[in-house]
Amino acid sequence: xxxxxxxxxxxxxxxxxxxxxxxxxxxxxxxxxxxxxxxxxxxxxxxxxxxxxxxxxxxxxxxxxxxxxxxxxxxxxxxxxxxxxxxxxxxxxxxxxxxxxxxxxxxxxxxxxxxxxxxxxxxxxxxxxxxxxxxxxxxxxxxxxxxxxxxxxxxxxxxxxxxxxxxxxxxxxxxxxxxxxxxxxxxxxxxxxxxxxxxxxxxxxxxxxxxxxxxxxxxxxxxxxxxxxxxxxxxxxxxxxxxxxxx
Amino acid sequence: xxxxxxxxxxxxxxxxxxxxxxxxxxxxxxxxxxxxxxxxxxxxxxxxxxxxxxxxxxxxxxxxxxxxxxxxxxxxxxxxxxxxxxxxxxxxxxxxxxxxxxxxxxxxxxxxxxxxxxxxxxxxxxxxxxxxxxxxxxxxxxxxxxxxxxxxxxxxxxxxxxxxxxxxxxxxxxxxxxxxxxxxxxxxxxxxxxxxxxxxxxxxxxxxxxxxxxxxxxxxxxxxxxxxxxxxxxxxxxxxxxxxxxx
Amino acid sequence: xxxxxxxxxxxxxxxxxxxxxxxxxxxxxxxxxxxxxxxxxxxxxxxxxxxxxxxxxxxxxxxxxxxxxxxxxxxxxxxxxxxxxxxxxxxxxxxxxxxxxxxxxxxxxxxxxxxxxxxxxxxxxxxxxxxxxxxxxxxxxxxxxxxxxxxxxxxxxxxxxxxxxxxxxxxxxxxxxxxxxxxxxxxxxxxxxxxxxxxxxxxxxxxxxxxxxxxxxxxxxxxxxxxxxxxxxxxxxxxxxxxxxxx
Amino acid sequence: xxxxxxxxxxxxxxxxxxxxxxxxxxxxxxxxxxxxxxxxxxxxxxxxxxxxxxxxxxxxxxxxxxxxxxxxxxxxxxxxxxxxxxxxxxxxxxxxxxxxxxxxxxxxxxxxxxxxxxxxxxxxxxxxxxxxxxxxxxxxxxxxxxxxxxxxxxxxxxxxxxxxxxxxxxxxxxxxxxxxxxxxxxxxxxxxxxxxxxxxxxxxxxxxxxxxxxxxxxxxxxxxxxxxxxxxxxxxxxxxxxxxxxx
Numbered sequence: 012x013x014x015x016x017x018x019x020x021x022x023x024x025x026x027x028x029x030x031x032x033x034x035x036x037x038x039x040x041x042x043x044x045x046x047x048x049x050x051x052x053x054x055x056x057x058x059x060x061x062x063x064x065x066x067x068x069x070x071x072x073x074x075x076x077x078x079x080x081x082x083x084x085x086x087x088x089x090x091x092x093x094x095x096x097x098x099x100x101x102x103x104x105x106x107x108x109x110x111x112x113x114x115x116x117x118x119x120x121x122x123x124x125x126x127x128x129x130x131x132x133x134x135x136x137x138x139x140x141x142x143x144x145x146x147x148x149x150x151x152x153x154x155x156x157x158x159x160x161x162x163x164x165x166x167x168x169x170x171x172x173x174x175x176x177x178x179x180x181x182x183x184x185x186x187x188x189x190x191x192x193x194x195x196x197x198x199x200x201x202x203x204x205x206x207x208x209x210x211x212x213x214x215x216x217x218x219x220x221x222x223x224x225x226x227x228x229x230x231x232x233x234x235x236x237x238x239x240x241x242x243x244x245x246x247x248x249x250x251x252x253x254x255x256x257x258x
Numbered sequence: 259x260x261x262x263x264x265x266x267x268x269x270x271x272x273x274x275x276x277x278x279x280x281x282x283x284x285x286x287x288x289x290x291x292x293x294x295x296x297x298x299x300x301x302x303x304x305x306x307x308x309x310x311x312x313x314x315x316x317x318x319x320x321x322x323x324x325x326x327x328x329x330x331x332x333x334x335x336x337x338x339x340x341x342x343x344x345x346x347x348x349x350x351x352x353x354x355x356x357x358x359x360x361x362x363x364x365x366x367x368x369x370x371x372x373x374x375x376x377x378x379x380x381x382x383x384x385x386x387x388x389x390x391x392x393x394x395x396x397x398x399x400x401x402x403x404x405x406x407x408x409x410x411x412x413x414x415x416x417x418x419x420x421x422x423x424x425x426x427x428x429x430x431x432x433x434x435x436x437x438x439x440x441x442x443x444x445x446x447x448x449x450x451x452x453x454x455x456x457x458x459x460x461x462x463x464x465x466x467x468x469x470x471x472x473x474x475x476x477x478x479x480x481x482x483x484x485x486x487x488x489x490x491x492x493x494x495x496x497x498x499x500x501x502x503x504x505x
Numbered sequence: 506x507x508x509x510x511x512x513x514x515x516x517x518x519x520x521x522x523x524x525x526x527x528x529x530x531x532x533x534x535x536x537x538x539x540x541x542x543x544x545x546x547x548x549x550x551x552x553x554x555x556x557x558x559x560x561x562x563x564x565x566x567x568x569x570x571x572x573x574x575x576x577x578x579x580x581x582x583x584x585x586x587x588x589x590x591x592x593x594x595x596x597x598x599x600x601x602x603x604x605x606x607x608x609x610x611x612x613x614x615x616x617x618x619x620x621x622x623x624x625x626x627x628x629x630x631x632x633x634x635x636x637x638x639x640x641x642x643x644x645x646x647x648x649x650x651x652x653x654x655x656x657x658x659x660x661x662x663x664x665x666x667x668x669x670x671x672x673x674x675x676x677x678x679x680x681x682x683x684x685x686x687x688x689x690x691x692x693x694x695x696x697x698x699x700x701x702x703x704x705x706x707x708x709x710x711x712x713x714x715x716x717x718x719x720x721x722x723x724x725x726x727x728x729x730x731x732x733x734x735x736x737x738x739x740x741x742x743x744x745x746x747x748x749x750x751x752x
Numbered sequence: 753x754x755x756x757x758x759x760x761x762x763x764x765x766x767x768x769x770x771x772x773x774x775x776x777x778x779x780x781x782x783x784x785x786x787x788x789x790x791x792x793x794x795x796x797x798x799x800x801x802x803x804x805x806x807x808x809x810x811x812x813x814x815x816x817x818x819x820x821x822x823x824x825x826x827x828x829x830x831x832x833x834x835x836x837x838x839x840x841x842x843x844x845x846x847x848x849x850x851x852x853x854x855x856x857x858x859x860x861x862x863x864x865x866x867x868x869x870x871x872x873x874x875x876x877x878x879x880x881x882x883x884x885x886x887x888x889x890x891x892x893x894x895x896x897x898x899x900x901x902x903x904x905x906x907x908x909x910x911x912x913x914x915x916x917x918x919x920x921x922x923x924x925x926x927x928x929x930x931x932x933x934x935x936x937x938x939x940x941x942x943x944x945x946x947x948x949x950x951x952x953x954x955x956x957x958x959x960x961x962x963x964x965x966x967x968x969x970x971x972x973x974x975x976x977x978x979x980x981x982x983x984x985x986x987x988x989x990x991x992x993x994x995x996x997x998x999x
Contacts, residue, residue, distance in 0.1 A: 039407060043428035046414060121411065124404060137397070137471075147974075150878070152463075157865060160780060164862065167787060181784035186455050190448075193462045195438055196936035198445035198692050208927050215934045216893075220966055224878075225467055226720075227971025230474025231978075233394075237478075286654060290675035293661060368658065371651060384644070384718075399710075433702050440709045442690035445939050472714055473967075477721025480641075484725075533901060537922035540908060615905065618898060631891070631965075646957075680949050687956045689937035719961055724968025727888075731972075 021086045022079040024072075031072060038065050039124065066102040073099060097122045136236045144232035151224050155192075158221060162214045163188040169207035192218045268333045269326040271319075278319060285312050286371065313349040320346060341372045383483045391479035398471050402439075405468060409461045410435040416454035439465045515580045516573040518566075525566060532559050533618065560596040567593060591616045630730045638726035645718050649686075652715060656708045657682040663701035686712045762827045763820040765813075772813060776865065779806050783862065807843040814840060838863045877977045885973035892965050896933075899962060903955045904929040910948035933959045 015023045024031070044050075045058055073095050080086035087096075101122075141148075163184035170178040177200045178184050187200040191211065202208050262270045271278070288308055291297075297305075320342050327333035334343075348369075388395075410431035417425040424447045425431050434447040438458065449455050509517045518525070535555050538544075544552075567589050574580035581590075595616075635642075657678035664672040671694045672678050681694040685705065696702050756764045765772070782802050785791075791799075814836045821827035828837075842863075882889075904925035911919040918941045919925050928941040932952065943949050 042411070043407075043432075046418075046427040047429065048422075048426050121408070124408070136394070137401075147877070148467075154878075160784075161862070161865070164783070171787075175789075179789050180787040182788065185459075185784075189455075189459045189462060190443065191936055193466060194441045194688065194935045194937075195443035195462070196441075196445075196690065196931065196938045197443045197448040198937075198939035199448055201931075201938040201940055208930075212926075212930045215930060215936070219934060219963065220889075220970065222466065224970055224974070226473050226967050227974050229467065229471055230477060230971060231975055233471070233474050234478055289658070290654075290679075293665075293674040294676065295669075295673050368655070371655070383641070384648075395714075432706075436702075436706045436709060437690065437695075440713060441688045441935065442685055442709070443688075443692075443937065444690045444695040445692035446695055469713065473720050476714065476718055477724060480718070480721055481725050536905070537901075537926075540912075540921040541923065542916075542920050615902070618902070630888070631895075642961075679953075683949075683953045683956060684937065684942075687960060688935045689932055689956070690935075690939075691937045691942040692939035693942055716960065720967050723961065723965055724971060727965070727968050728972050 016079075016081065021081075021089075022076055024075075031068075034065055034068060035124065037061070039121070041065075042121065062102060066099055069095070069099045070103070094122065136233070136240065139236040139239065140229065140232040143235050144228045147228050148225065151221075151228065155221050158214075158218065159185065159188045159192060162192070162218070165210050165214070166202060166207060169204055169210050170202050173204045173207070191215065192222065194222070263326075263328065268328075268336075269323055271322075278315075281312055281315060282371065284308070286368070288312075289368065309349060313346055316342070316346045317350070341369065344369045345372075383480070383487065386483040386486065387476065387479040390482050391475045394475050395472065398468075398475065402468050405461075405465065406432065406435045406439060409439070409465070412457050412461070413449060413454055416451055416457050417449050420451050420454070438462065439469065441469070510573075510575065515583075516570055518569075525562075528559055528562060529618065531555070533615070535559075536615065556596060560593055563589070563593045564597070588616065630727070630734065633730040633733065634723065634726040637729050638722045641722050642719065645715075645722065649715050652708075652712065653679065653682045653686060656686070656712075659704050659708070660696060660701055663698055663704050664696050667698045667701070685709065686716065688716070757820075757822065762822075762830075763817055765816075772809075775806055775809060778802070780862070780865065782806075803843060807840055810836070810840045811844070835863060877974070877981065880977040880980065881970065881973040884976050885969045888969050889966065892962075892969065896962050899955075899959065900926065900929045900933060903933070903959070906951050906955070907943060907948055910945055910951050911943050914945045914948070932956065933963065935963070 041058055041061055044054075050058075076095065077083070077087050077092070086092045160181075163181050166187055167178050167181050167184040170184075178187065183200075189195075190197050190200065192215075202211050288305055291301075292305055323342065324330070324334050324339070333339045407428075410428050413434055414425050414428050414431040417431075425434065430447075436442075437444050437447065439462075449458050535552055538548075539552055570589065571577070571581050571586070580586045657675050660681055661672050661675050661678040664678075672681065677694075683689075684691050684694065686709075696705050782799055785795075786799055817836065818824070818828050818833070827833045904922050907928055908919050908922050908925040911925075919928065924941075930936075931938050931941065933956075943952050
């Protein structure tokens with residue numbers, strides 16, 4: 012059988028792959044549509060039918076991938092094999108049962124989103140960049156968390172008496188700290204006492220610097236990852252003809 | 259006729275060009291003024307008169323550009339020729355009719371904004387930078403959209419029961435996700451359950467990193483675009499005379 | 506008279522200069538204190554007395570600087586001479602009159618803030634960075650303004666009917682556009698129609714990129730300004746002894 | 753006694769150190785739990801017991817560190833010795849007294865957070881980056897503060913009459929300026945007059961640039977700090993063997 016295979020001996024379905032991607036995206040939209048309030052019976056039957064159809068397609072895809080891969084079990088026990096299996100299992104289990112009553116199974120259908128990752132190759136640079144900046148991001152994250160904690164403790168002591176409902180404990184104050192440092196500022200929790208406002212001013216000035224750090228870290232890491240790629244390409248071609256280093 | 263022409267044989271009106279730009283800007287302001295509630299008849303007549311005047315000027319400009327360009331039809335069938343035509347057509351069609359009743363035609367008048375682009379030459383570096391970062395921005399955009407989708411699904415499951423009005427479906431939750439990840443935070447939709455708040459905390463921490471990526475991408479791309487320009491300039495002049503002005 | 510002078514032949518008061526700076530800062534705080542509601546007579550007299558005292562000190566400083574500079578009129582007609590004169594004139598004019606009634610004169614006292622700039626020498630690098638990025642910032646600013654305008658026009662057409670109070674004209678919609686693109690999001694104006702929200706989503710995604718641009722521009726420009734400084738320092742000292750400390 | 757010691761002759765407890773870290777983190781969580789409203793007696797006793805246990809552990813740790821360090825008093829009079837002492841003193845003083853009544857002593861227990869810093873070695877690069885950008889950050893901070901002050905004065909003059917409750921003095925307006933420039937925008941204070949909104953637009957456009965500066969400064973400084981590290985490593989090993997892997 013003339014099956015196209017990728018580097019790892021697993022079947023590659025050519026232009027069909029784009030179709031699988033589109034079907035996953037349609038599944039995500041269908042999932043969102045199902046949550047719309049006041050759907051009539053016809054729409055629900057339509058969505059249900061589409062779900063059965065998608066499950067059938069993904070099941071056939073899975074069976075073909077398993078049976079056409081060389082060695083046969085290489086795909087079945089790979090990460091993507093597991094993801095593909097998990098993407099159909101919940102729907103097969105739920106077949107015949109009213110989908111509306113099986114919330115958790117419906118959520119599991121979202122695992123299909125992971126199938127998209129197969130097609131992303133440019134995503135590797137982002138992964139490499141993340142790997143480069145990992146240590147710094149970890150330390151920065153720890154510092155940011157401690158900063159968040161101290162801000163919550165501080166605002167609790169300034170605002171607890173004035174607004175016992177909003178800042179009723181350090182945990183409640185952490186919600187304020189989260190929305191403030193990310194500069195979301197919903198407006199459901201904010202200081203009203205002069206002390207609390209001065210405290211907010213001080214921590215926001217410091218916090219702005221903290222939020223500025225990851226931007227710099229990620230930007231630099233992405234730059235490095237790109238350089239590494241270029242160097243790797245340069246080393247593959249013969250070194251004698253390419254921008255000789257200074258002697 | 260001593261008509262000044264640019265590199266493509268199209269007429270260039272010297273200092274008049276700045277006048278055309280100013281007229282476009284005045285048109286944009288007039289467009290906004292027309293939407294003011296409670297305008298009296300005199301103001302409306304004034305704005306209408308200005309609209310007629312502008313259309314006349316742009317029509318004359320168009321005719322001159324068409325008839326003076328070499329080859330004659332080069333301009334008429336160029337992108338800017340089409341834009342210039344589109345910028346006057348709606349107003350000519352609406353002449354005599356009460357403008358207020360032709361909403362869509364009024365919006366079309368905004369096409370004139372595109373005429374401004376002719377005068378922007380520095381804008382090419384931005385275009386080049388965008389071209390360089392295009393692939394990464396596309397992948398980043400896809401990841402951000404999937405992240406947004408998952409955040410909306412998550413908050414829907416945490417908050418739907420507590421606030422069925424605000425988080426009534428995944429689509430409604432997407433509105434929350436949009437205002438939260440861009441850190442706008444209007445305050446019309448925010449989680450109130452402990453689970454929803456913890457979930458918001460987690461996704462905001464991850465989201466902050468995601469929002470930081472395009473900044474880095476664009477900054478690096480702009481730097482590269484600038485370098486390319488400098489190298490292009492250096493290659494045009496012989497290396498030994500690098501800093502000499504063009505003879 | 507043994508008067509210390511700077512490079513331009515103007516008097517330099519040594520450690521007194523720090524005192525003048527402190528007095529300016531105290532003036533700024535006094536200015537803010539005067540706006541506090543419910544001040545009693547004693548506090549007002551105290552603030553008034555401090556104002557008279559500061560004016561006297563700045564007047565003496567001005568007279569000394571004028572009379573001790575070489576050539577005598579060099580300082581009087583310099584930028585800082587004018588700033589120093591403007592910083593005392595309003596208060597001298599208002600002497601004897603109740604300050605509360607002369608709002609505009611009180612605001613003019615803030616001119617003293619410009620006197621601080623004399624002492625800032627590190628600020629020149631920021632100026633240089635701004636000069637480097639000026640063209641790009643100008644083009645970017647123009648693009649951002651047009652983007653803001655189009656966003657306001659768009660949201661006006663989506664939301665005007667649903668919220669005629671909030672989005673009553675394109676000018677009112679510009680207020681929404683301003684608070685949204687800067688991600689401030691006070692929550693006094695936000696879309697409620699599905700169309701308006703989808704439109705907001707699209708423009709926010711584009712707007713995020715636009716807001717990311719100046720960060721990159723400024724960061725790169727500051728880096729360049731720093732490099733230029735280092736090169737300028739390197740060229741002053743003979744190249745063979747580059748790293749030696751000043752003998 | 754076979755005590756492990758670090759470079760400064762102070763005892764190092766090997767894998768126990770991680771345990772101390774975990775205990776500090778548990779203390780922070782316990783501190784937050786104590787603020788929860790409506791805790792029953794049993795929970796309070798449990799938290800109290802944990803507090804007594806932690807204090808005992810930290811006290812033993814302190815005594816061991818003091819007695820095992822060489823020279824003996826080197827640790828006791830070091831910064832970390834003082835921090836470790838301060839971390840147990842408040843709890844020892846409060847022993848037997850109802851903790852709830854000694855608010856300030858409870859806050860002092862947070863000093864233990866400083867004990868975490870001992871274990872952070874990667875944090876030095878952040879410190880170095882901060883040192884590099886210190887001058888620029890200071891100048892930038894001063895400019896930002898003056899900008900904030902002028903924004904508060906301006907909005908006060910535009911909005912004081914329309915909203916005397918919210919913008920009742922320049923100090924109250926500073927709260928608006930803080931939440932606006934950091935783009936938090938809680939929504940408890942915002943301009944309503946056309947003049948105030950135009951003023952907000954202008955200062956936000958300028959302010960966006962100001963907020964973009966520290967991001968650039970920190971990103972560049974972190975890059976430099978990393979370079980310095982690499983150069984320091986390169987100089988330690990002889991240049992001819994630079995890139996060899998460890999044999």
